[in-house]
Amino acid sequence: MRAPVREELGDGETSPAGGVPCWAPSADGAPGRFTTVAPAARISGELTADVAVVGAGLAGLSTAYHLVERDPSLDVVVVDARHPAAGASGRGTGLLGPRVGPSIDRAARRFGPSTARRMHLASVTAVERVITLAGELGTSCGLRTGEQIVATRSAAGLASLARQAETYRALGLDVPVLSAAAIRERVDVPYHAGLLYRSAATLDPTALSGTLVAACAAKGVRFHDDSPLRGLRPGSGAAVSELLFPSGTLRARKTVLAVNAAAGRLGLPVGTVLPLQVHAVATGPLDAEAREALGGATATAVVNSMSLAPYFRLTEDGRLVLGGGRAVHLPGLSPDRAAALRTATWNWLEERLRLLHPRLAEVPVSHRWSGQIGMTLDDLPVVGNVGGHPDLWYIGGCCGHGLAMSVAHGSYVAESIAEPSTTARGPRAYPWHRDRAPRAPLAARPVRGLLRAYLDRLDREARRTP
Structure with missing residues (x-):
């Protein structure tokens, strides 16, 4: 299998088009590299590793961290098209909630x-x-x-x-x-x-990602930034896999592709993991009374039961983060149309924020941003081997519940690599341990049209939600 890549692998948008998260680490507000770890060189020449992890989001970083925790002798390399947490892991809203897949009643029926x-x-x-x-x-x-x-x-x-x-x-x-x-x-x-x-x-997802980078580096994990994956030649039997990058190659005995919705760009046979852009805004720090009114004492986060309707949480420094609104499938949209939808969604979120509580009527909105999630057609993640290759793993499709599940999936895959009998082929296998999600032919214009019509309907329903 060789998968040509038509664009760089990375599942978030960069500032200014994608806005600025309220936990952006750099002084100018752009989602920059972590201050605790120096920028890493790009892949150059011919490199080798015991385990190659492609994707330095929370899933990839968790995989690397748990691998070297289990076996410090492993030579683990983490590669990213840009830099750690440049995609969804640095652009989420930091909610940790115990839900995965469809609602519990639908899951029980299905x-x-x-x-x-x-x-x-x-x-x-x-x-x-x-x-x-x-x-x-x-x-x-x-x-x-x-x-x-x-x-x-x-x-x-x-x-x-x-x-x-x-x-x-x-x-x-x-x-x-x-x-x-x-x-x-x-x-x-x-x-x-x-x-x-x-x-x-709730937590700061960028801070967690940065801390994982530092912990991995301290244990000898090697990092390479600015290295978009261009192709992949899986090994067979005892042969190693070969990963192709613009300036070099990386050969590894085992490979973990923690690439979420970018699987489609790589041509990975893991079914359809749909890239959807979602949105959030954050206020400046609230006064004490506003914090108390919005869950400051109990650290309560509120999620609306209606898909895409606004949800909110407080940060450690007292900002209110509000997420939700229209989900956008960007492929095929013109830049002007994508920008218009993004701005309209941010504006709507700000309007809903003002209506949430009287003490928010005059609070300034300090940050607006978007990020990308990976959705599957059956609402379940995909964590498993790729194309029948036992030494090639894929992680993705958390359907908006990626913060907790990405960390858990990394730990699970690390355990599966180190002790395969205890997870993938044992009693602790995830119910969604599978090699692919259902597939939809998104390249077909009629299918893209149906998808956008469905997302438009969800958006209308969310706007009608009180």
Whole structure:
């Protein structure tokens, strides 16, 4: 298999077009390299490694970190088209919540009660793993442990949450229903009802990524930046795989492609992992009363039950981050149209922010940004071998739940590489351990048109959501 790449591999947008996250590390606000680690050289000449990790987001960094934790003698190389966390891992909103895949009631119908239960418990463990990892790394990463509420102010949302609550109870899972009054005790925003996820947190995803880079480098992991993957020749049997870059090659016994939605550009046979641009805004630091009203005491994050409707959280320094709005499939859009949609979505988020609470009416919005997530057609991630090659792994398609799951997937793949009998072919295999997602022919104009029509409908429904 050889996969030509038509553009650089990287799944976020750079400033100024993609805006500036409120945790951008550089002095000028651009999503720059981490100050704790010097910029790494690009791949040049012929290099070798025991394990090559392509993609220096949280999934790739977690894979490298857990590999060298398990076996310090391994020669691990991490390569990125730009630099660590240049893509989605540096442009998220920092929510750690215990959910993965479709809603629990849909998961139980589709996969059966036992698998649905395993899926939820795996997502709870993923959140706990990130919290533990921050402690291991000796950094707070802006971490605030608390609760996450999935809430609604619509009749349709109430019906959906009721179905989910019934399924959680039937599966013996601790996800209680909150009344409107119980929600107001945590955040002073009127919702009709909600589901309470106790194992949750928020953090600064860029800080976590930077700390992982430093920890990996301290353990001997080599980094190469500005090296977009141009092609791949998998090895067979005892042969090594060969990764092709503009200025050199890298040969490795095992390869992990932590590339999320960029799989399509590489031509990887992992099904369709759809790149969607999503949006967020952040305020300046709020006053004490506003922080208290919006979950400051309990570190509660609120997610609307309606897809794409606004969700919010507070940062460690008291900013309010609000995400949601239109999801955009950029391929095929003109730059002017993409920019117009981005600006319109940011403006709508700012309008919704002003309506969230009276104390936000005059608060300045200090940051606006967009980032890319990888969606699959069945809402499940893809973590598994590529094209039947046991030494070639892919991680991606977390469908908007990538912070906790990316770290967990990296740990899982590292364990699978080191001890394959305990994970991939053992009782601890993820329910979504698979080599591909369902496929859609997105290159076909009619299919792209149907996709955009569907995203437009979701956007209209989100705008009507109270």
